[in-house]
Amino acid sequence: MLEIAPDDVPGAGAERRIAQARTAGASAGAAAVKAAGAARRVLFSPFTNTTNPYIDIVKRVLTQVGYEVEPLSARGLLGGGFVHLFSRNTVLVFHWLELRPFRRKGTRTLLSPVGCLVFAFYCFVICVGRAKVVYFVHDHAVHDTVGVMRRLSMKLMAFVRGLADARVVHAPTFEGKYRARYLPHPLYWDVPGYEATPRARRDAGVDGAEAVAGVPDVQGVEDTKDDTQPLFAMLGTIRPYKDLAAVLDVWPQECRLEIAGNGSADYVKTLHDVMDRRALNDTVTIDARFLSDQEFEQRISGTDVLVLPHVADSMLVSGAFFEAIGRVPMLISRATPFMVWAAKKFDNVLLFDRIDQLPELVRYAQRNWHGAARQDKRELAMDEFGWLACCRQYQQFFDAVVSGTRASDERSSFN
Incomplete structure (x- = not known):
């Protein structure tokens, strides 16, 4: 099968501190609901991705806003998690499910019989349960597929979109095409506890330079006569x-x-x-x-x-x-x-x-x-894409999914 892939900064200002406090308050409220026995659960697939921290960041966002995030896997379901499929407070979240039926061989992408069975298993899980299903649409087609394989990958993606109760895109321009809700893709560097490596200061001392036709000025600043060349x-x-x-x-x-x-x-x-x-x-x-x-x-x-x-x-x-x-x-x-x-x-x-x-x-x-x-x-x-923005928008969306208050144009449809 194909591999399944992609602290607040100091001095951020009063608005960000207020927003952070609101997020913390929302999390505390969600924790109180959980303690009262009405916990909202997310079963997440894939649960890990060793090549990209995206999955871990999204799980952290959902945990931050009050959801219990657990693996969605055959082992977990057979080990007692199957009962969660029939709870209205459970949401099944899928990323890159369309990659399961394929495998890479060099630069080619081929069908995988085992992967097709795994794909069919998850589709069965979607169909038999009462839990809400959210499908994150990351691609238009499986990467590096051509001809029949590309068309097949697109058909499989359309099939899963039709099974899902709600779809998410990280590109707002595709909300209409995929009948989805836009949620921001999290920044990799604006996550609590993460410290980005400071940039080397190689950008001092500039003069004017000419513009290129059709290329906008960067806030009116044109430069440079400095000998340092960019990488x-x-x-x-x-x-x-x-x-x-x-x-x-x-x-x-x-x-x-x-x-x-x-x-x-x-x-x-x-x-x-x-x-x-x-x-x-x-x-x-x-x-x-x-x-x-x-x-x-x-x-x-x-x-x-x-x-x-x-x-x-x-x-x-x-x-x-x-x-x-x-x-x-x-x-x-x-x-x-x-x-x-x-x-x-x-x-x-x-x-x-x-x-x-x-x-x-x-x-x-x-x-x-x-x-x-x-x-x-x-x-x-x-x-646009930071930790607080993600916490706010993901909580609004997932709460609406659980409560059934999404807009009618976001609901399930084979498209």
């Missing part, structure tokens, strides 16, 4: 759906780029072949291995411009965006619907529609990243 990075799994080979085909030879993450040997060789053909080995490096959380954190903290070239028909949002926004001075991304929405809120997000537009944006960022580095986007990012 561009593409971080995370190295896979075809990120279109990395096409990026290297047009990458400016004078700009430093770091590619880091786990990837298949065949695809990494393809990238090295492009680098050899274009003589990029002096400025582009590939570190093709699994990065620990600490290593990924160090890479992010040392990145000046993050590049997100994911193809538009792949995922709804990129997890790397929520590692970088508020921390990395500039982001360059393909103009997917979510990134178009994000660019309207964050003026340090630059977009391209076609891959041939990328070199101009890269050179623009090479000249102007210092001005973006001077601007602190942390508060704006926390307001």
Whole structure:
């Protein structure tokens, strides 16, 4: 089967402290309800993900707002948890259920007979229980599938969406398409107890520089004549759906780029072949291995411009965006619907529609990243995707799911 994947900062201000107090109060109220015997329970699948802290953060949010979060697994159900399927106070939460029937072989995605049985088991669980079902829609199709496999993955996703009582998307522009509720994807760095690695201060002393047609100023700041050159990075799994080979085909030879993450040997060789053909080995490096959380954190903290070239028909949002926004001075991304929405809120997000537009944006960022580095986007990012924003919105949504007060356009439908 496929692997199932992606303390308040000091001095945040009075509004955040008040919001934090409200969140704590809500949690205390939920705890009182639990003590009275009316506990609300979430059965969560998958319960762990060793390659991405996203699952753990979402579980922490739900626990914070008063839900008992337990594994949703065959072992747990057969060990006595089956009774919870018939409680109206139970919510079944699924992430990436559509990955279960598939397995990867190199760069190809194939059907897995065992995975198909697991998928069928969870669909059976959904159908027989009285518990409410929430399905998080992360992708448009299973990554790196083509032809029949891609169409099959989309059919399976549509089937699960139809079984679910409610769907969640992390991209507000897809609420209508998937009849879902938008909930923010949590920031990876705004979690109680988490301390982000400080950025190295390489962004001092700037002058003016020219603008590029069609590229907005970063809050009117243009620069730089400084000799320090920015480090561009593409971080995370190295896979075809990120279109990395096409990026290297047009990458400016004078700009430093770091590619880091786990990837298949065949695809990494393809990238090295492009680098050899274009003589990029002096400025582009590939570190093709699994990065620990600490290593990924160090890479992010040392990145000046993050590049997100994911193809538009792949995922709804990129997890790397929520590692970088508020921390990395500039982001360059393909103009997917979510990134178009994000660019309207964050003026340090630059977009391209076609891959041939990328070199101009890269050179623009090479000249102007210092001005973006001077601007602190942390508060704006926390307001949109931070811990408190997530606690507030997730509690409202899950409480509405349990009580049956969701809007009619969010209810179950095969679409």
